[in-house]
Amino acid sequence: MSWTEVVRIPADVEQPDKIVWGFTARQAAILAATGAILYLGYSYLGERIPLTAFAVIALPVTVLGILLAVGTHDGVSLDRFLLAALRHTRSPKYLVSALDNVPPPPAWMAADPGQLPAPLKLPTRSVAGDGLVDLGPDGVVAVAEVSTVSFALRTPDEQDGLVAAFGRWLNSLSGPVQILVRAERVDLTTTIATLKESAPQLPHPALAYAAREHATFLTELATRHELLRRQVLLVIREPRVGASGSSAAKARAYRRLDEAARLLGACGLTVRLLDGTAVTALLASCFDPMAPPLPADELALPNEVITRGGRR
Template sequence: MSWSVRIPADIEQDDRIVGGFTARQLAILGGTGALLYVAYLIAGERIDLLVFAAGALPIAAAGLLLAIGRRDGVALDRYLLAALRHLVSPKALTSMPEQPTAAPVWAAAHSGPRSAPLRLPAHGVVGDGLIDLGPDGVAAVAEVSTVSFALRTPEEQDALVATFGRWLNSLSGPAQILLRAQRVDLAPTINQLVEGAGALAHPALTTAAHEHASFLADLSARHDLLRRQVLLIIREPADGGQDAAAARALRRVEEAARLLPTCGVTVQLLSAEATGAVLASCFDPAAPPLRADQLAEAGEVITRGEHQ
């Protein structure tokens, strides 16, 4: 006998215990109710019932909002707790636990702005997914897919961890796994739906296309849509020249592409255009991706008002 089980899209969401509420929500609502009950037992006989109800209403509303409210997809109580930790935590530009030493005298800031070319460690994109680092060598950038670890059985999880560990042990040089959150622009998809709706074979399909375009437009207007991108960066020093470093970096990416698919993920070397877009987005992660005609050419000086 087999059973059909519905699995939610968000497998990390909390289980709903009673009446569609999670254990965390029930704890907040129960705590709010207990607080009001104890307050009524203490002061209920001393003050008028209407006065007590007027004072208890904001507390009950705050508890209800704290239990069911959400901000940017995060439960409101967790959002407020994270904001509180941010406010009380020390604001430092270093993760060192001890107090950092003062900057040397020669590093003191000088008054007045100074215009100068911005020297970056990346000299340019020399090939598919290859970044020229000058005397520091070459870096290869590849995009890696993801795998749902929580949906796997314990045996499958052990196998995934073991395979990933074998890849880590096989590394012969520096490697970085970078997780990026990118804004999603639905405007091209919406325009494509609207433009192609008139060519559909049935009026019902045309209506459905327009309704879906309206849904996507409303979704894009009400939410900050993000997508997650996982990048694998392989770096090789310039020993033996840039060509030799590029060959070693590509070979290490090919090794990762052979080993990691056994974990259920794929490794795809980025094209030169995609690598340039990644580098450009690092300067303003919150901005939408730049078009190809908005990117500066190699060696071109960017002035104010150009290539925004």
């Protein structure tokens, strides 16, 4: 005779475990600390003030402890949200790109400089030629561009197949992954110039006329509208462990990227690893997404001094 026990597994596998009376360890600790504060307060003030006055004092403390224990804000526990808000309030708001602390102005300056800026600590240390981003102690990151498919134009059976293939990839994940969908400006200058240059070389006058008309259409389209294109990026991060953690993290990132390309290929998606130049341009565009891309020769190298007139 076999006996089977049915166990309910929450959909959120990252949900903390319930320790006592349906509360997590964090919630139980907050409630216990609240009870200890009330007990100590009653031990000290119980014989010195009336019970009604102590109840008036204890009520806000009790309500605050309960709110900190069970309250949430946008899916974040209230105590963690308040700590994050406190860190944000105390953190400097003016940040500049510097390796060390920003030195104060010279003493001979009579003007009040105000609050000094603080160094901007970006997680990215460097971008290798193969496109991997070095995050220092946080590991390495591989960034790949993923093509798209039209889900609405597929039949129900094809849609079920796409969902199943995508689900297999999600179930195979063994580390942090980010899917980033961003919009970037489209520059048709090169396309228009290519059409105008190749039009006289076409074998038939009708083709040349069509190429010039299409170049004119693209010129008017770029003039009247702000053209954008959607870019889907797959970001895979691998932590650095041990003395040889950098090379091992890179090997794991490449292996996970190859696995993603193989499993997502069943959905008709193409995964292409971005090289060092493409990743550098991508990171630069994140600071000003609507600005046109900078030429490669205008990007400053690490530790290169940037002056008002140009690089030095």
